[in-house]
Amino acid sequence: DAGVTQSPTHLIKTRGQQVTLRCSPKSGHDTVSWYQQALGQGPQFIFQYYEEEERQRGNFPDRFSGHQFPNYSSELNVNALLLGDSALYLCASSSAGLYEQYFGPGTRLTVT
Amino acid sequence: AQRVTQPEKLLSVFKGAPVELKCNYSYSGSPELFWYVQYSRQRLQLLLRHISRESIKGFTADLNKGETSFHLKKPFAQEEDSAMYYCALTLFPGNTGKLIFGQGTTLQVKP
Numbered sequence: 001d002a003g004v005t006q007s008p009t010h011l012i013k014t015r016g017q018q019v020t021l022r023c024s025p026k027s028g029h030d031t032v033s034w035y036q037q038a039l040g041q042g043p044q045f046i047f048q049y050y051e052e053e054e055r056q057r058g059n060f061p062d063r064f065s066g067h068q069f070p071n072y073s074s075e076l077n078v079n080a081l082l083l084g085d086s087a088l089y090l091c092a093s094s095s096a097g098l099y100e101q102y103f104g105p106g107t108r109l110t111v112t
Numbered sequence: 113a114q115r116v117t118q119p120e121k122l123l124s125v126f127k128g129a130p131v132e133l134k135c136n137y138s139y140s141g142s143p144e145l146f147w148y149v150q151y152s153r154q155r156l157q158l159l160l161r162h163i164s165r166e167s168i169k170g171f172t173a174d175l176n177k178g179e180t181s182f183h184l185k186k187p188f189a190q191e192e193d194s195a196m197y198y199c200a201l202t203l204f205p206g207n208t209g210k211l212i213f214g215q216g217t218t219l220q221v222k223p
Contacts, residue, residue, distance in 0.1 A: 004155075033210065042116075042198050042213030043156070056210050090156065092211075099144065099163070099202070101211065103156040 004104035025093030032074040118214035133184040135199030
């Protein structure tokens with residue numbers, strides 16, 4: 001089991017563009033959470049998906065949206081990119097009812 | 113608002129010295145607290161959680177509700193303990209709720 005995988009590893013976009021990041025959870029996990037980690041900061045919760053629905057959401061604008069597929073993989077979409085969206089985006093998976101979240105390696109997004 | 117504070121960005125100690133990484137939280141309910149660690153070029157991983165009362169790699173952490181603290185301690189630091197440490201809080205005991213992280217503390221253990 002490769003654990004949580006994310007793609008791509010790095011991404012460079014221009015202001016105003018749209019981006020899609022992908023996450024495959026650890027085998028056996030059904031819940032996916034997304035976090036944004038700015039340089040020098042701790043991860044900040046964006047939202048969580050379970051049973052293909054957004055279960056919880058953090059304090060992020062509607063430009064941030066997501067999706068979960070029947071195979072539990074997930075996408076994070078960000079529209080109208082701003083310079084401030086430059087960050088490491090982490091995906092974490094877990095099994096409903098259990099505490100431990102397993103993190104992926106992250107996708108480094110740079111907005112120029 | 114719920115908040116996790118790690119007052120030190122960097123903690124530097126010599127090998128064999130005791131280590132205490134501080135974490136304070138603000139939350140009016142019953143929190144579940146965790147410590148996550150990120151070693152160089154590795155992904156973020158769970159080190160320990162207060163409900164299990166485990167000692168992992170010699171580290172322990174006690175939840176002090178009166179002082180709203182969850183400090184991470186180790187009596188004798190090892191060079192391999194050098195890493196970034198994050199304290200985190202979840203608001204929904206019993207399920208996989210969102211994690212609120214502190215800003216992190218870099219632990220540097222010198223030989």
